[in-house]
Amino acid sequence: RSYSTPRHLLSIADLTPKEFSKLVLNAAEYKKAFKAGGSIPDKIKGGLLGQPAVALMFSKRSTRTRVSTESAVAMLGGQPMFLGKDDIQLGVNESLRDTSQVISSMTSCMVARVGPHSDVTGLAEHSTVPVINALSEDFHPLQTIADFLTIHEAFPAANFKDGSLGLEGKKVAWIGDANNVLFDLAIGCFKMGVNVSVAAPKGYGIPDRMRDLIKSSGSASELFETDVPEEAVKNADILVTDTWVSMGQEAEAKKRLEAFAGYQITNAMAKNGGANADWKFMHCLPRHPEEVHDEVFYGPKSLVFQEAENRLWAALAALDGFVLNKGNIV
Ligand code: CP
Ligand code: NVA
Incomplete structure (x- = not known):
C-alpha cells in the first residue's frame, strides 16, 4: 500500500469533466457487462481481495448509499465494515483527526456520511487512504x-x-x-x-x-x-x-x-x-x-x-477509480 497523499472524492467539483464523464462511462460499462454476463469485467474483479476492509462511517441513516457501497465492495472481493453513529467514538469521545489516522491505518478506504462538510474534509486531511463522501450537508457525489x-x-x-x-x-x-x-x-x-x-x-x-x-x-x-x-x-x-x-x-x-x-x-x-x-x-x-x-x-x-439501482454501478466505478486506481481515473 502506498502512504503518499491519497486522492479523495468529496464533491464532483474535485473532478475534471473528463474524469467525471469517465466515472459515468465506467459505471455504464460495469453495469452492461454484469447484465450481459452475470459478472463484472476481469480488470476490476477481485480488486479488493486480500485488501484491508472498506470502512463505512455513517452518522446518518441510509438505504441506497449503504447497500450500494457494501454491495460494490463485495463485488470487488473486499470486506465492507459498517460503522454507525453509535458504533465508533467519532465526534463523541475522540477527535476527527485521531479517528481518521487510526481507521485509515487499518482500511483501504473510508466512505463517510456526515453532517457538516468540514467533517469529511477533516477526515480526508488526516487520512492515509482515499475518503469518499457518502453525503454531507454540501455534496453528494456518488x-x-x-x-x-x-x-x-x-x-x-x-x-x-x-x-x-x-x-x-x-x-x-x-x-x-x-x-x-x-x-x-x-x-x-x-x-x-x-x-x-x-x-x-x-x-x-x-x-x-x-x-x-x-x-x-x-x-x-x-x-x-x-x-x-x-x-x-x-x-x-x-x-x-x-x-x-x-x-x-x-x-x-x-x-x-x-x-x-x-x-x-x-x-x-x-x-x-x-x-x-x-x-x-x-x-x-x-x-x-x-x-x-x-x-x-x-x-x-x-x-x-x-x-x-445505478447507485450500485456508481459506487463500483468510484471504488475502482479512487481505491483500485488510486485516483487515476482512466
Ligand atoms: N439517495 C440516497 O443517498 O439515499 P440513502 O439516504 O438511502 O442512502
Ligand atoms: N437532501 C437529503 C438527501 C438524502 C439522500 C438529505 O440530506 O437528507
Whole structure:
C-alpha cells in the first residue's frame, strides 16, 4: 500500500469533466457487462481481495448509499465494515483527526456520511487512504455519478467526444429545496454543458458560495433561478426534486412544508410550464409524497428506480477509480 497523499472524492467539483464523464462511462460499462454476463469485467474483479476492509462511517441513516457501497465492495472481493453513529467514538469521545489516522491505518478506504462538510474534509486531511463522501450537508457525489449514468441511459448520444457525454444543451430543472443533492448535480451539469434551472421559495435558494462554485464548474451552461416552478420547467428535459426536509432539518419541518406549498411536481406543472414532450423525472430517494405526486413518481416518465439501482454501478466505478486506481481515473 502506498502512504503518499491519497486522492479523495468529496464533491464532483474535485473532478475534471473528463474524469467525471469517465466515472459515468465506467459505471455504464460495469453495469452492461454484469447484465450481459452475470459478472463484472476481469480488470476490476477481485480488486479488493486480500485488501484491508472498506470502512463505512455513517452518522446518518441510509438505504441506497449503504447497500450500494457494501454491495460494490463485495463485488470487488473486499470486506465492507459498517460503522454507525453509535458504533465508533467519532465526534463523541475522540477527535476527527485521531479517528481518521487510526481507521485509515487499518482500511483501504473510508466512505463517510456526515453532517457538516468540514467533517469529511477533516477526515480526508488526516487520512492515509482515499475518503469518499457518502453525503454531507454540501455534496453528494456518488448520487451525481448515478444520476448522470441515468441521464446518459435516458438520452443516449452517439459519437460524443472525450470528456463529454453528448448532453450539451440539455436542461435539468430542479423544483424544490436547493440542497446538497442539487449542488453536486448542478456542478456535474456545468461540467457536461447541461443547463440548469432551479425553482425554490425565497430563502431556500442556492447560497452565494455554491452559486459561485457551480458557475465556475463550466462555461457552456446556464443557471436560471426563480421562485416560480413553471418558469423553471420551461423546455426542461429532466425534472428533479428531493425531500423538502433533509436529515438534520427535522425541527424546521413544519415551517418548510408551509414554505414549499405549491412546489409539488405534477403532470399539470410540467405541461403548464412547457417542459419538453419527452421529459423525464428523477429523485435521489427517499421520497415523500408532498414533493412529487404519485402520478409522476410512479408514472411512465419516472426514472427513479433505475436511478436508485445505478447507485450500485456508481459506487463500483468510484471504488475502482479512487481505491483500485488510486485516483487515476482512466
Ligand atoms: N439517495 C440516497 O443517498 O439515499 P440513502 O439516504 O438511502 O442512502
Ligand atoms: N437532501 C437529503 C438527501 C438524502 C439522500 C438529505 O440530506 O437528507
